[in-house]
Amino acid sequence: MLDDRAVLRNVSFEVGPGLTLLRGPNGAGKTTVLRAIAGLVPLSRGTRTVSGPPLFIGHRSMLLRGLSARANLTFFASFRGTTAIDVGEALRRWGLSELADRPVERLSAGQRRRAALARLDVEQQPVVLLDEPFADLDRAGTILVRDSIVTAIVRGQAVVLVTHGREELDRDATQRLMIDAGEVRSV
């Protein structure tokens, strides 16, 4: 339920290791499904069961302004207790070495998106939820996202990705779901 309006109805699906693509028209409820799995949306009925705390990266950067990309990522890593992972290396991989200590509000939209997606390398959770991860990215950034998804699949992570197009991802997907008018079906 959002604003007393039922956004999702009769939604039932399971996600295992591999890539699950979730597509649908604007306003169909794709983002709400991800937010529900992440525990950010209250369920009026039904249950959700997640094997571990998921990593949710929304269509906005979700980074705190005033802090640098490095400080934001270090916070997330420390919070999850994954401090062994090199934040600087993750930022370098995403092309942000020279911008790592600049406050995130002084980065471009694409650079902020890259910083947010660097969480994939820093947090490495068993369940990853990505909402339109290609938005704002240039060609090199798009390739980096695809490489990261493939790496996550190889690691055995479950990746749920919301997108409109990106048909080239179909060959990597283990499951393709379509959501329309609040209902989910497999395609």
Add this chain to the structure above:
Amino acid sequence: MNATRRALLVTARELFAERAQPDGLAAALTFTGMLVLLESLAFGPGRAREADVASGVFWIAVLFAAVLLSARSFDRDLEDDAIDAVIALPGGRDALYAGKVIALGAILLIVAAAAGLFSVFLLDLAIALPGHLLLVALAGVVALPPVIVITSVIALRVRARFAVVPILSFPMLVPQLVAATQGAASALTGDGPAALAWAGLLAAFTLVYAVLGLTIVPAAIE
């Protein structure tokens, strides 16, 4: 990682962000300073120096400053949905509440210290029991954030939250405001036992609302 460490991580994140963008602190310091100055002009030098008037105006200024600081902190978190990233973390909701309470308390201590020193020098206040006054000031400052953060969380997705937070929190904070004002006035006039009693009451309110916040806030955050 335990809950205390998670809360302290959120506190550190808040304090770093405030240091980088100290507009909330600047607004709070300006506001409290102006209120103390206006008090001295409005009441005149004799009346403004009276213990209950000086302490009452001081605590009203600190209360408004706390609401200002909290609003700025949540505004920052709502930009780019940064708050969702914390809520989605394991134990994130508790840590968000506790971390914001501690951070707000820490920043409010700076504001209260500045406003207090300004009051003492501007009004030429005579302090009979400085130690007791410090204790009451500390207890009073610590008593405000648990309530203000609870109401800020409840009003998080409300469009008119700038109006809703004071409307919800100020009635809940009347007992703390009375206790802090009476406690500070007692310390200024030399009534040590009364000052300690009011400080004890403030500590009890802090404990009650901190426990209440940790109980209801995780369920209240959307």
